Amino acid sequence: MRRLSSLFVIVAACIAAMIATQASAETWQTVYQTDFSSDPGWTTGDPTNLRWDPAPGTFHAHIINQNNSKAYNNVSVVGFNPNQSWDLKFDEIINSCDWSAGADFGLFDSNFDYSTATFLSPNYSDAGHNENLTANGTQAFNNNANWSLGTWYHNEMQYDATTDLLTMSITDRDTGSLFCYLQVTPPILPNDLTMFGAYRPGMVGNPGVSPTASVDYNIDNVALSQASPEPPTLVLLGIGALGLLGWTWRRRR
Numbered sequence: 001m002r003r004l005s006s007l008f009v010i011v012a013a014c015i016a017a018m019i020a021t022q023a024s025a026e027t028w029q030t031v032y033q034t035d036f037s038s039d040p041g042w043t044t045g046d047p048t049n050l051r052w053d054p055a056p057g058t059f060h061a062h063i064i065n066q067n068n069s070k071a072y073n074n075v076s077v078v079g080f081n082p083n084q085s086w087d088l089k090f091d092e093i094i095n096s097c098d099w100s101a102g103a104d105f106g107l108f109d110s111n112f113d114y115s116t117a118t119f120l121s122p123n124y125s126d127a128g129h130n131e132n133l134t135a136n137g138t139q140a141f142n143n144n145a146n147w148s149l150g151t152w153y154h155n156e157m158q159y160d161a162t163t164d165l166l167t168m169s170i171t172d173r174d175t176g177s178l179f180c181y182l183q184v185t186p187p188i189l190p191n192d193l194t195m196f197g198a199y200r201p202g203m204v205g206n207p208g209v210s211p212t213a214s215v216d217y218n219i220d221n222v223a224l225s226q227a228s229p230e231p232p233t234l235v236l237l238g239i240g241a242l243g244l245l246g247w248t249w250r251r252r253r
Contacts, residue, residue, distance in 0.1 A: 072197030135186035
């Protein structure tokens with residue numbers, strides 16, 4: 001009986017360790033992806049300036065501050081939940097940018113409320129070229145991130161729902177070297193933060209912004225992934241095995 005008891009303890013410990021390991025590993029799935037080899041069919045009210053560009057196979061945006069321009073895809077239809085952990089990747093190249101203009105790209109709510117949006121904005125301010133990460137009113141700036149016109153940057157935005165931490169890693173796409181890192185801890189994100197794409201509000205009447213300032217840029221290789229809330233199958237099997245082992249042990253006693 002003592003040997004059987006020791007065996008039970010060993011087997012139970014192994015199964016418990018397996019459950020803990022699997023439970024801590026999140027299951028990720030891609031909910032939206034495009035390399036713009038074909039028209040993504042994004043919704044826009046300005047198809048001349050926000051459009052798929054078939055020649056390079058990218059999405060092209062020319063946005064003037066006062067025009068309130070947007071181009072987006074509604075990812076709620078594919079089950080995206082902004083309050084579960086997610087990961088957004090995209091490449092971006094800025095061709096031109098006037099003072100006070102910015103290439104805002106990320107997630108917006110159904111009303112395109114700029115104050116609750118989560119997005120990256122490489123822009124041109126009094127401090128020069130810089131990067132700005134915004135999430136539901138919380139911002140992180142890097143005024144030393146002097147991005148270059150005509151350079152492709154790879155951007156990865158990650159939201160950890162457990163810690164409420166949003167991070168942004170920007171690398172030079174050609175060299176892979178880290179260019180800029182930003183992080184914020186925002187308040188809980190809006191549940192309908194599911195309009196995914198490019199947006200720049202009108203900004204008319206803002207004394208620190210030129211209404212006619214414009215930015216011209218291209219986006220490529222977009223991928224949005226979501227962590228699954230369901231436990232992996234192996235965890236469920238492990239829990240079942242523990243239950244069966246306990247039942248067998250009680251019968252043998």
